[in-house]
Amino acid sequence: MKRTLPGYLAIAASAALFIGCQTAPKDEGIIVEARDAVSRAESDPDISKYAPTELTRARQFLTNAEGAAKSKGARSPDAAQYAYLATQTARVAAQRAHEQVAMAHIKAGETERQKILVSARENETQRAQADAQQARAESQNARAETQSAQAQAAQAQAEAQRLAAQLENVQATQTDRGMVLTLGGDVLFDSGRASLKPGAQRSIEQIASFLEEHPDRRVQIEGFTDDQGTDDYNLELSQKRADAVAMAIIQRGIEAQRVQATGYGEQYPKASNNSAGSRQLNRRVEIVVGKDNQAIPARQPPVAP
């Protein structure tokens, strides 16, 4: 195949164009790359802040590269060299900024750590103070409660004693169950009877008015006899007598649930029953005045002889 001269020229021209297209952007490319790298670095506020020296140097290298490209051509070794130095220096600036940002982050973290520790310590102190305060308050409350309980008990005793003093023919004893007022059976009842004598009304009146003044107190009325007669008879009689006293109190306006009555017959004697005098001591009604608003505990069963 024979080629014409214009044909060879065309091939040569296209080859030159091809080579030109391929090489020219490569040489230009390194300057474009440097320009990009520097302008990226310039737009990063961290780099302006933390690596201004490196940024200035990168700019200077870029200026040199562009100057060399203009005077000696974009493909000149100087242009390529300065462009490379500009790109790398821009990268150095970026890394330096990364380092400084990380260091600032660490420093802020250290401050934050201190803040957390201090506030944790403060919380701890506050909590300890609050705990101590609460403990103090609790012990004060407990003391106050004890004092008020003691005061209440003392008051109750004083009141019961005042009542005892008001009553005639009454013996007052302080027990665990409360104040026990012992009224002689012969004063309240005729022998063998379960209805109150007129003379008993005064004592009943005083007990009722005491209960009226102290609406939280309860009373337990307990009837006892001597050992004369059968057990059943005595038990029934003592119960009827206790009931009679209770009824009389209730009739004076005291709520029935505050007044309990129990007959114990011959049980729980105060004396031996061997003489008329000791039997008189055993014939009695005991009125247990509660210490507080609680129910009065039951009598313990008699100790076996």
Place this chain on the structure above:
Amino acid sequence: MITLSGIRNAIWCGVAFGIVACAATPMPSDKLAVAKSSVDRAEQAQAGQFAQGELTSARNKLAAAQAAADKHDADVAARMADQAQVDAQLAEFTARAKQQEQLAAQMDASLDDLRHEAQRNSATAAPQSPPPQ
């Protein structure tokens, strides 16, 4: 005819030429020294671990600069030395940045732990509601 003065002149010419020739191509020993110390600094900053590529490039270019200097090619030696120097600097700062970033991440993690612990402590101790009756 070759005179004595002519020979002397010729010698002077030769000396002068030699001086000029030496002055025209001074080896960039200062640039080489700077590049070498930059590579050393990068190595000390653990670039071998954190910026392997940049450090390798710096070492290769330093070797190329040395080789060019040995062949009395001052231009190439200077260019390679400058490139080696900037590559070494990039290696150094990349390594330093990565290490600081690792430390920052560790700090963040330990702060998270600390916050959780503080929160848990105040949550377990704070409420003192009375027990149900």
